[in-house]
Amino acid sequence: TARTASGGDAHAALEALRAEASGCQRCPLWQPATQTVFGEGPADARLLFIGEQPGDQEDLAGRPFVGPAGQLFDRALAEAGVDRARAYVSNAVKHFKFEPRGKRRIHAKPNGGEIEACRWWIEQERAIIRPTVTVALGATAAQSLLGRAVTISRIRGQPMALADGSEGWVTVHPSFLLRLPDEDRRVEEYARFVADLRRIGERVT
Numbered sequence: 746t747a748r749t750a751s752g753g754d755a756h757a758a759l760e761a762l763r764a765e766a767s768g769c770q771r772c773p774l775w776q777p778a779t780q781t782v783f784g785e786g787p788a789d790a791r792l793l794f795i796g797e798q799p800g801d802q803e804d805l806a807g808r809p810f811v812g813p814a815g816q817l818f819d820r821a822l823a824e825a826g827v828d829r830a831r832a833y834v835s836n837a838v839k840h841f842k843f844e845p846r847g848k849r850r851i852h853a854k855p856n857g858g859e860i861e862a863c864r865w866w867i868e869q870e871r872a873i874i875r876p877t878v879t880v881a882l883g884a885t886a887a888q889s890l891l892g893r894a895v896t897i898s899r900i901r902g903q904p905m906a907l908a909d910g911s912e913g914w915v916t917v918h919p920s921f922l923l924r925l926p927d928e929d930r931r932v933e934e935y936a937r938f939v940a941d942l943r944r945i946g947e948r949v950t
């Protein structure tokens with residue numbers, strides 16, 4: 746695809762940042778993880794999504810949101826009419842944090858120090874891409890984006906002014922939907938998630 750001069754520069758800057766992040770040791774999470782899972786998508790994306798951290802499958806593949814949460818995210822985006830290929834998708838924390846349990850690796854929540862250490866990367870990604878809209882998926886992403894712990898239910902589904910003047914949104918994380926035990930509640934929350942994504946998509950079309 747044709748790129749403007751600045752778009753080409755952004756692409757090169759993003760690739761340089763990705764290469765640098767592959768050796769990141771800013772916090773101890775790099776050691777047991779397979780690899781850094783950097784963000785993915787066009788350098789001129791108008792929409793940027795932030796997840797929590799790579800899961801087991803993302804850690805092995807080296808790509809964000811390719812496992813069960815990613816598949817649900819893909820389905821919700823498609824239903825909301827948002828093209829994932831035109832968005833940039835990244836995570837607040839770029840190494841998989843887990844507890845070994847037998848042969849399995851169980852997801853562990855990143856702590857405040859790990860979120861803070863990794864915040865440098867997502868801020869660089871946002872500074873290069875300069876998206877019109879940044880979306881935090883869940884509490885970890887919201888904490889990284891806003892610099893403070895927030896309650897998702899209180900601030901979801903409404904535009905917020907970010908420090909750089911661009912627009913921020915917060916919604917739930919797709920894994921939250923996967924964990925809901927009640928079928929009716931799951932259907933209801935999934936519909937709310939799709940509705941949030943649809944409204945967000947309208948901001949960049």
Ligand code: URA
Pocket residue numbers: 796797798799800803808809810811812814815836920
């Ligand atoms: N959950 C996330 O937050 N990010 C991923 O990349 C995968 C699952």
